[in-house]
Amino acid sequence: MDLSPPRLSWRAIAVWRRNFLVWRKMAIPSVLGNLADPMIYLFGFGYGLGGLLPRVGGVSYIAFLASGTVCASTMNAASFEALYSAFSRMHVQKTWEAILNAPVALDDVLAGEWFWATAKAALSGLAILVVVTALGFVSSPLALWAIPVIFLTGLTFSALGLIVTALAPSYDFFMYYFTLFVTPMMLACGVFFPLEQLPPALQSIAGALPLSHAVRLVRPLLLGEIPGNALTHVAALVATAGAAFWLALVLTRRRLLN
Amino acid sequence: MAPLGPAVVPAASQGACAADQVTMPGRGPGVLTVAGLRKSYGGREVVKGVSFALARGECYGLLGPNGAGKTTILRCCLGLTSAEAGEIRMVGEAVPEHARQARMKVGVVPQFDNLDPDFTVAENLLVFGRYFGFQDIETRRRIPDLLDFAGLAGKEKARLASLSGGMKRRLTLARALVNDPDLLVLDEPTTGLDPQARHLIWERLKHLLSAGKTILLTTHFMDEAERLCHRLAILDEGRIVAEGAPRELIAAQIEPQVIEVYGEDAPGWAAGEGKDCVRRLELSGETAFCYVEDKDVTPLMARLALHSGLRALHRPANLEDVFLKLTGRELRD
Incomplete structure (x- = not known):
């Protein structure tokens, strides 16, 4: 098995641009789709449930939920792109196979896909950020620091998704990843309620998951505070993103270059 | 970045043959040399010491039943998988060490169409050119010639879904020519096409040969091999069991x-x-x-x-x- 670290070249950009050109043809429905789902959750729970609740973490429930929604929708967009869309290009349309016949290495193809899924995820997260800012849930310019965190969150979940794609025999396989990993994180990592509500044993597990790190960075930033242990959370996301991409690359090489 | 040639198919080079008949090409430097190639999957050897060489301007065929190792040999040549043993030189580069560099001067028509269904005809060529590092303006300049050659003139804006199987195959051939390659690698180029579409592909390939391109092709259509190939190798269970010009093989073997x-x-x-x-x-x-x-x-x-x-x-x-x-x-x- 080829365990060597990623060897990247500028050709990865050509792969990224290929996906961008496809996306551009249906950008409007794609952006609306990315926005509609998280917005329904935000307003449904934020106003509906929020009206019944006291202040959560010192702010109104919808303001609390806004930051969680930014992170969760970044995670979801990254996961869908790195799983379903990338798998279509790899396995169904054989787009990667065509690209590999040109002077482009598999490492470049995967890097192009990684950065593409990250871009789509960031677009989704940023769109929510713009909406919640417009609605007045963000007051401090510190919120600008959420932008790089959204990108980093996108990198992390895109790389994790590419691992699953490298192993998937068919689309059905992705159900396991969503059921066992994405949905539990949505519920346990502080998106809808503070992590501290969980039993202590679960708290430490949930707190170690990548979405928790993202939420612990984005939430204080949107509320105008400097996140505690910021470097630890950033380091955890960077390490997860890097290690996950490397593993995805090793597994994809094994799958396609044997 | 390598400059693109002035046209898809330059005027017939000296010593090349007329388009409707295939003759032995002149001697030239080897475009592809494979020596002692061995490759196994899961402990089963599927290529068992294969050697052959292509001279410039030659069409060389790999014939064999399913599972004979044809596609594996092509994948090794393109540097998409590494062999256990053997040496490969393609367009002057050692493979797999410099496979990417070698692929700059190689065009590939895969066994199954993998055109981009979301793109128009022209976009397929444009995007493929980017994988070679070409500026869009360069590729755009070449697109009319490429489509003309593929019998798809005026189809720039056509959607992929509107093309017939034969048209898609010809677009795949045009895509393989986007980098003006020295060597064309064709994996069963006419499988699944109707007779009219096959004849058109053959005619186009002969045209490329007459323009001095070198072709490596796999097929299990004997008429295709007899029409196109100057020389061919018959493969069985990972070995070349016979090699030569079609007429010579018939005379010698049967x-x-x-x-x-x-x-x-x-x-x-x-x-x-x-x-x-x-x-x-x-x-x-x-x-x-x-x-x-x-x-x-x-x-x-x-x-x-x-x-x-x-x-x-x-x-x-x-x-x-x-x-x-x-x-x-x-x-x-």
Whole structure:
């Protein structure tokens, strides 16, 4: 098995641009789709449930939920792109196979896909950020620091998704990843309620998951505070993103270059 | 970045042949050399020491039943998988070490179409050019020539779904020419096409040969190999079992004449009289294939005319006879 670290070249950009050109043809429905789902959750729970609740973490429930929604929708967009869309290009349309016949290495193809899924995820997260800012849930310019965190969150979940794609025999396989990993994180990592509500044993597990790190960075930033242990959370996301991409690359090489 | 050639197909280079006939190309530096290639999957060796070389301007065919190792050999040549042993040089570069550099001057037509269904015809070429590092403006300049060559002139804005199978194949061929390659690698280029579409592809490939391109092709269509290939190798179970020009192979490997005997009585005739009077006879279903010398044709046809339950067809031996003799008649699935 080829365990060597990623060897990247500028050709990865050509792969990224290929996906961008496809996306551009249906950008409007794609952006609306990315926005509609998280917005329904935000307003449904934020106003509906929020009206019944006291202040959560010192702010109104919808303001609390806004930051969680930014992170969760970044995670979801990254996961869908790195799983379903990338798998279509790899396995169904054989787009990667065509690209590999040109002077482009598999490492470049995967890097192009990684950065593409990250871009789509960031677009989704940023769109929510713009909406919640417009609605007045963000007051401090510190919120600008959420932008790089959204990108980093996108990198992390895109790389994790590419691992699953490298192993998937068919689309059905992705159900396991969503059921066992994405949905539990949505519920346990502080998106809808503070992590501290969980039993202590679960708290430490949930707190170690990548979405928790993202939420612990984005939430204080949107509320105008400097996140505690910021470097630890950033380091955890960077390490997860890097290690996950490397593993995805090793597994994809094994799958396609044997 | 390598500059693109002035046109897809330059005027016929010196010593090249006319488009409608294939002749032996002149000697030139090797475009592709494969020596002692070995490759196994899961402990089973699928390529067992294969060597061959392509001269510039030559069309070389790899023929073999399913599972003979044809596609694996192509993947090794392109540097998409590494072999356990052997040396490969393609367009002057060592593979797999410099496979990417080598692929700058190689065009590939894969076995299954992998065009981008979300793009128009022109976008498919434009985006593929970017993988070679070409600026869009350069590729755009070449697109009309490429489409003209592929018989798709004026189809720039056509959606992929509106193209027939033959048109898609020709677009795949045009895409393989986007970098003006020295070597074209074609994996079963006409599988799944109707006869009209196949003939058009063959005509285009002959045109490329006459323009000095080198072609490596796999096929299991014998007529395709006989028409296009200057030389070919017959592969079976990972080994080259015969190599040469189609006519030479037929002359060297097999009797020159074939009489096919059909009918319900054919198996009975083959087991009795046939076995006694024909030196080499093969039975497949209800057809007996008699492989004979020129002088034996007339007497055998006369004998067969006496049997009312038999029908006999005489024809010269062809590449398919050689192929079946060397690789057997059993199915390879």
